[in-house]
Amino acid sequence: MAPIDSDDNTTAGADEGLRAGRRRAARYVVPVAVMGVAAATIGLVPAIADSGDPDLPKVTAEQLIEKIAKSDVQQLSGTVKISTDLGLPDLGGLESGLMSGMAGGSGGPGGDEEGSAADPSAKLTELVTGTHTLRVAADGPDRQKLSLLENAAEYSLIHDGKDVWGYDSKSNEVYHSTISGSAEQPEKEVPATPKDFADQALKAVDDTTSVTVDGTAQVAGRDAYRLMIKPKQSGSTVGAISVAVDAKTGMPLKFTLTPASGGAAVVDAGFTEVSFAKPDASTFDFTPPKGAKVTEGDEVAEAPERGREAGGDLAEEMDGLAEQGGPEVIGEGWNSIATFDTGGQGLPTASAGGDLGGFLGSFGDQVKGDFGSGTVFKTRLVNALITDDGKVYAGAVTKDALVKAADAAQ
Missing domain, CATH: 2.50.20.10 (Lipoprotein localisation LolA/LolB/LppX)
Structure with a gap:
């Protein structure tokens, strides 16, 4: 109906x-x-x-x-x-x-x-x-x-x-x-x-x-x-x-x-x-x-967080994001996209990250736009674009929608 x-x-x-x-x-x-x-x-x-x-x-x-x-x-x-x-x-x-x-x-x-x-x-x-x-x-x-x-x-x-x-x-x-x-x-x-x-x-x-x-x-x-x-x-x-x-x-x-x-x-x-x-x-x-x-x-909750120590800078960055109120949301409704900046740390490249960079990249699609270049990781529902300069765009939207959002943010 x-x-x-x-x-x-x-x-x-x-x-x-x-x-x-x-x-x-x-x-x-x-x-x-x-x-x-x-x-x-x-x-x-x-x-x-x-x-x-x-x-x-x-x-x-x-x-x-x-x-x-x-x-x-x-x-x-x-x-x-x-x-x-x-x-x-x-x-x-x-x-x-x-x-x-x-x-x-x-x-x-x-x-x-x-x-x-x-x-x-x-x-x-x-x-x-x-x-x-x-x-x-x-x-x-x-x-x-x-x-x-x-x-x-x-x-x-x-x-x-x-x-x-x-x-x-x-x-x-x-x-x-x-x-x-x-x-x-x-x-x-x-x-x-x-x-x-x-x-x-x-x-x-x-x-x-x-x-x-x-x-x-x-x-x-x-x-x-x-x-x-x-x-x-x-x-x-x-x-x-x-x-x-x-x-x-x-x-x-x-x-x-x-x-x-x-x-x-x-x-x-x-x-x-x-x-x-x-x-x-x-x-x-x-x-x-x-x-x-x-x-x-x-x-366990009161014990020293050894995992946080092992996490190093990444854990500190996530804490910083939380203190800032979390990621920014752009768009509206079903086309809402969450975005945040990791501070210039994108995926490791094949030259910088060795096997790790190639391994991670094999699960994503390489894309380019006005924003530069990056990798889109896809599931059947949620997709995420990680740009080479460390910006992240994620939502229940298509790959093209993520690229357009990254371009518009320039």
Whole structure:
């Protein structure tokens, strides 16, 4: 069903619901910042739901988004399947290690000896690639559990009151930390459930996007509406975002992001089973198994940051960027591009960087323009241009859009 482009129909009640929803939305660090770009781009266009199976009452896009914002599911349990395909090159697991390092984790092979294989900041970054099955459970703001099922192994993250436990059965390692205030929820490093992704996509609205209701569906045996989000602008790598919204509770049950280039979804996260009954209290009980190595996260956080020392000038530069308020954003909506200056340190050239320069360059496209020359690194969604003089341009936009942005900045 085509969107009805009429911003005047947006109701004050819907605006209030959206603002309330955004205030409740948790902050997440999203794989390669893709949803951080999308979160600032979504506008509201009313549309009436098409009839479908199941047969549900017609609703407008405003009403459905307001229903999401007002959703207050406190208790649930279920199974989530999440698939992520950014089109990254196969580096034999190196990409997961890089993402782990970016997230601040130090466990795993070759990691800091103070780290832990059960540290959630490292473990949950595995969700940025491949297909994974998760078991999730929640009982109010004080108790949540997420388990990542692996071949003959399982990783669990448990929040019970002030305690947060991470347990990796493969290595028999435990990570423990405490949080202040029993109602404070631990912040996950990456989104893991359809609601996580939907919260990111609905944090902000503007007029660069059409949002419509695209019929109905059944997800995990429950009746749902399909909310369809599409960019109005050309030049974005985002094709569409589809959110299946539970007709009764308003909770997102499935999230699918497809690229403009077509093919398989970049992110597809949905419940295969779900129940809104109160989970058994024992679900959130945890005692470190006998013989398990236990790492106290609070002690690690207070220890000298040896990784920061090893990072040298790069770490100092990143700190400097943070103090300056982060990268500058140019453009608007789906064509937003984040840019910052590394201070003249571009990619090492083949002559200056030896094998490293050639290795990195082999994964990118060499480009030239009024800005000079540089390398564009591409995924199926987020692309980044690194100029030879150290400027970076990144966003969910095409290669040509990045080159034009770099030219315009001259």
